[in-house]
Amino acid sequence: VEETLVLIKPDGVARNLTGEILRRIEAKGYSLVDIRLVEPELSILAAHYAEHEGKPFYEPLVEFMLSGPIVAIRVAGDRVIEGFRMLAGTTDPTLAAPGTIRGDFGRDWGLKVQQNLVHGSDSPESAARELELWFA
Ligand code: GTP
């Protein structure tokens, strides 16, 4: 069965949305295989976001991801990689559809796009790489 890496980013943990996000994952029928509360080293985030290195939002993004604890979850289910990204909604919470995690809870009151509550792997290759990184 397919697996993906979900991260509840520091804004999601700080806003007490962990339970709500886990509830949505479970309600969809996905299984929680492993879960941990992490304060990652910079090296983990640099590897996680290597594809964005050099972009203007890279440094603020990494700084934001270091701003508080993150919940890392190994989630399993049929087509869970694509399915979780549908649960999450589009990257920019301002534009994310109602009914999605980002659409229902994401705020853009002068906050930045990076504060979009969750991460989900975007392909089988990313999922394998990221699960190895966060659950080594
Ligand atoms: P993830 O599931 O977190 O990987 O989001 P994504 O796949 O929807 O977006 P992408 O991988 O393109 O970008 C990774 C993260 O970088 C996003 O979730 C945002 O937190 C942040 N990000 C992406 N684009 C922008 C941007 O244009 N501005 C800012 N400030 N942050 C961005």
Ligand code: MG
């Ligand atoms: Mg991404």
